[in-house]
Amino acid sequence: MEFFKSLKIVPRWLIILIDAVIISHAAFFAYFVRFNFQLGTIDRFQFLPSVMIFTVLAVMAMLISKSYVGIVRHTGTGDLSNMMKMLFVTNVLLWSVKLANSTFGLYDSTLFLPFSVALIASTLAFPLMIGYRLMVKEIFYYMNNRYKKPNRKVAIYGAGEAGILTFNALKNTSDSEWIPVAFIDDDLGKEGKLIEGKRIFYSVEGLKKAVDKLGVQEVVIAINSLSIARQREIIDACLDLGLPSKIIPPAKDWFETGLKSKDIRDVRIEDLLSREEINLGNNHVVDSIKDKIVLVTGAAGSIGSELSRQLLRCEPAQLLMLDQAESALYELEQELSKVSLNVSREVLIGDVRNKKKMQEFFEKYRPEMVFHAAAYKHVPLMESFPDEAVKCNILGTKVIADLSHTYGVEKFVMVSTDKAVNPTNVMGASKRIAEMYVQALDKHLTNEGKQGHTKYITTRFGNVLGSNGSVIPLFKKQLMNGGPLTITHPEITRYFMTIPEACQLVLEAGVMGNGGEIYVFDMGKPVKILDLAKKMIKLSGKKLGEDIEIEFTGLRPGEKLYEELLNNYEVVLGTHHPKIKIAQVLSQDYLKVKDQVDAFKELLQMGDEEVLVSHLKILVPEFISNASRFSKLDKEDRLVN
The missing domain is CATH 3.40.50.720 (NAD(P)-binding Rossmann-like Domain)
Incomplete structure (x- = not known):
């Protein structure tokens, strides 16, 4: 037993030796079986020499078929096949030797096993060779596990x-x-x-x-x-x-x-999504992006980084990854460098709000497609810093959208959110205004009859499972720390999708869009965050009320109980894919929207947050603040330009 335990792999020479011994004994016994244990009949043959010659031929067959190379403790169906091949080759060699001997008359024919004896020997040897391998396999398993604690x-x-x-x-x-x-x-x-x-x-x-x-x-x-x-x-x-x-x-x-x-x-909690995963099967996306220069803004974020991964597989001529988060961008570049060395990649450090810097990038690299994922997305933080939401989500989008037109970008695809629908917070309102601007710009260029102008497309989806700052990583961290899990309200619900699904929508929209559309996914039913928390507790092996608790903290500023993918006045149109819809949104006048957006620059200089948010509410009349310090503005007269 200790011998087997000390061996991690049985040596090949030992396997050949054991197989040879088995075959020789099988041939020996096969004589008795074939001639019904009648020794007088057996004496007509050169008994021992014929067994030795058959064994030598079997060893030659082992070397030819390599039946000895398998790891014994992992014996499987492949080894059975190899044993059969080896025995077949042995009999072929025996037939060849006997044929040569009968042709040239070199030796006495009784030196060689009769074919009937050889077949019986092969039949006896096969289960014995497989049997000892399985026995060794079980011994290894036993010796490796007998000193372990119960698994x-x-x-x-x-x-x-x-x-x-x-x-x-x-x-x-x-x-x-x-x-x-x-x-x-x-x-x-x-x-x-x-x-x-x-x-x-x-x-x-x-x-x-x-x-x-x-x-x-x-x-x-x-x-x-x-x-x-x-x-x-x-x-x-x-x-x-x-x-x-x-x-x-x-x-x-x-x-x-x-x-x-x-x-x-x-x-994982992703395995408990209440619907089948959306898979677009977007082979045509590859054809549309291949050999193009593609820019991804916000490339270091959850969506931007996955977009970069998927775009890399489309083999663009060059992939430009832009973000101001240099550490996260460096890590992404290191990851992608291990995936593909065939696609040219450039890491660009910069802020989308910096028009001069962005213009330098557009002038130097001349992107043909732009995927705009750069944005501030955290609702409570943007409620505290509405000026930053305006600078990044609105003015930053305007900078990239305008430069896309100036430098002849084919398509501009913006990543938006369901929080832009009937917004109750600054973040959602800022994203809705960004949607309005790019749609109005697309319509304006179309009406002017600009040939080959940039096509502006928007994608709108719900929460992304596992994205930075989302509820799933928060719950995981709270579980690791022993709880409690914090939920703002027992009835709060959200739509969820996986990061790869979200990026599929963005890429698909970039291909199918003709300009001016807002694409939304059929995301199934919204998920109750309380149910999500309970399932995560169970998945962690803990018990609610015993090992960990759930606490309700109250709605945060700007947060609402449920989210929507469409406004009350929006309708949807179907597309070639049943899971993708187009939201028909009321058209906006470009010059009016542009003037209203440009007005934010002066309002930012004033430094009055209430004036700034009031202007947001003018552009987005359905923006009604919820549990926010700006709720009082909904009861006052709004600023008029």
Whole structure:
């Protein structure tokens, strides 16, 4: 036993030696089987020399087929195939030698095994060679695990091919924390059957039985073709039973290298989205962006950085990444340098509010497409500093939009937010005015009959899961610190989408847009933040009310209970994709909007925040402040230009 424990990999020479011994003994016994243990008949053959020659031919076949190269403790179906190939080659070699001998009459034919004996020997040797490999595999498993503390008992949800691969990955990894004890499957026909000696239970009802009978402590979901809805149901069932759950990655991520226990990840809150993930299948996006010079503003942010990653895969002629956050921008560049060396990339440090600096960049690089993601987005902070929201979100957008027209950019795609709809805060109002300006500019250029003018497009979506400053990272941090989880109101809801989904919309809009559109996603139903918090607590393995608490802090300045993707007066039109809509927004006069936006420059110099916010309310009449110090302005006469 200690010998096997000391060996991490059985030497190849030892495998050849053991296989040779097995084959020689199989050939020896095959004589007796073939001639019904009649020694007189066997004496007609040169018994021992023929066995030795057959064994030598088998060793030659091993070298040809490389049947000895497999790692014994990872024996699988591939090794069975190699054993069969080796035995086939052995018999082919025997036939060739006998044919040559009969042709040239070199030796007595009794020196060689009869074909019938060789076939019986091969049949006997095959299970013996496989059997000892499986025995060694079990010894390795036993020796590696006998001194370990009891591992966590795991049920594998999925009794198909992915489930079996997961079972092997967990069992064959020496440092694995888990030991699989059962399978769960939604196929009723598999109930009660065994895989690898482990019972299959039916559906989530069977999961509870596995917990009661076998003491299952954790679940690994191992079904590649699982719908999001069914995945959510399984995870919810695990949460109700107090079971931590994990999930295997998509098969494409491990198909070539094989599934390993380290690839199995914890279930994330993104896995509990209440809808199927939106996937546009945007192959045409690649064709539209390939070989173009593309500028991304706000490239160091959550959306901007993912946009840069996805744009890189489109192989633009040059990718320009602009931001004022130099540390985050440096980290992004270091990440992308490992992904692709074929696309020219430039990191640009600058503030979109600095028109002179931005003009220098446009003059030097001449971008053909602009994705404008630079913005201040935190509602409470912008409520405290409305001047910064105006400078960045409105005037900064105007700078980039105007320069895009001046330097002949083909398309300008702006990232907006659902907070721009019926805004209750400064941030939302500033983004709505940015929308108004780029739409009005597009209409103005179209009406003037400008040939090939820049097409201005807006994308509008809800909260992005996991983005900087969003509720998910906040809850994770609070969970790590032992709580409490803070929620502003028990009834507050939000729309959610993943960062990759949001960026798909932005890229898709950049391709399909003809100018002036506001694109919105069908984002399903809004999510109640309280429900989100409860699920995150369960996912962390903690119990609400025992290990961690939830506290309600009251709505923050400018915050509203629910958000919308459309104003009351907006209607939507369909597109070629059922998940993408176009919001038809009331048109604005460009010269009037431009004058109103330019007026912010003088108001900023005055330094009066109430005057500044009042002007926001003039441009966006539906902007009614909520739980804010600016609420009083809604009851007073607003400034008139």
